[in-house]
Amino acid sequence: MAREAAAAFSLDEVLFIPAANPPHKGGAQGASYEDRFRMVELACEGMAGFTASRLEEGRERSYSITTIERLLRERPGDRFYFLIGADAFAEIETWKRWRDVLAAVEFIVVSRPGHRYRVPETARVLRLESLALPVSSSEIRECLARGEMPEALPAPVAEYIRRRGLYGVRQ
Numbered sequence: 001m002a003r004e005a006a007a008a009f010s011l012d013e014v015l016f017i018p019a020a021n022p023p024h025k026g027g028a029q030g031a032s033y034e035d036r037f038r039m040v041e042l043a044c045e046g047m048a049g050f051t052a053s054r055l056e057e058g059r060e061r062s063y064s065i066t067t068i069e070r071l072l073r074e075r076p077g078d079r080f081y082f083l084i085g086a087d088a089f090a091e092i093e094t095w096k097r098w099r100d101v102l103a104a105v106e107f108i109v110v111s112r113p114g115h116r117y118r119v120p121e122t123a124r125v126l127r128l129e130s131l132a133l134p135v136s137s138s139e140i141r142e143c144l145a146r147g148e149m150p151e152a153l154p155a156p157v158a159e160y161i162r163r164r165g166l167y168g169v170r171q
Helices: 002-008 033-044 064-074 098-104 137-145 155-164
Strands: 014-016 050-052 081-085 106-110 125-128
Touching (some): 002 014, 002 106, 002 125
Parallel strands (some): 081 106
8 A cells, every 4th residue: 555655646755653542443452552563664674765653652642633743843844645545534534633634634545445435625635546455454453363364464564473473363
C-alpha cells in the first residue's frame, strides 16, 4: 500500500507511526507498542523513504490530530498526506476533532474490494484505486490467531511474530 502510494503520488517520505494507545482499539492488542514498533522497523528495512517513527510513543491516548499538529509544528514547510484504507476512512467522523483532521491534511484512501465510503464535504481525498487491498490488519491478526501465517506479511515481520509468539502464534 505504501509503495504504491509513494510511487503514484511522488511522496518523498512515508512515516509509519504505530499508535501507542489507540482510542478505537481495546486494551489487549496482541502485541506491545515495542513489538509493534519493531515490526514496523523490520517492514521498512531496505525501503528508501520509509521511516518508522515513535511520534505516538507514550502513555497518552494516540489521537491522529495530536500527531498531525505535532508534525505541522516540527516540519512547517512540509505538505502532509494521510495514507489510510477505505474501511478506516469510512469511520473518520468518529475520530477526535475529525473536522480539524480533515482541514489539516489530504487523504490518500486505498480501496478495499466491495467497500464503499462517504467522503465528508470538506475532505481532500486522493483515491488509490490501482491497489485493491484484499485483507485488513484485523483480518491478518485473526489469521495469526488461527495459527496461519498470512502471505501479506513481509518475511522478517512474520519471523518476528513467530519468534515472539505474538497474536496467539505458537513459537
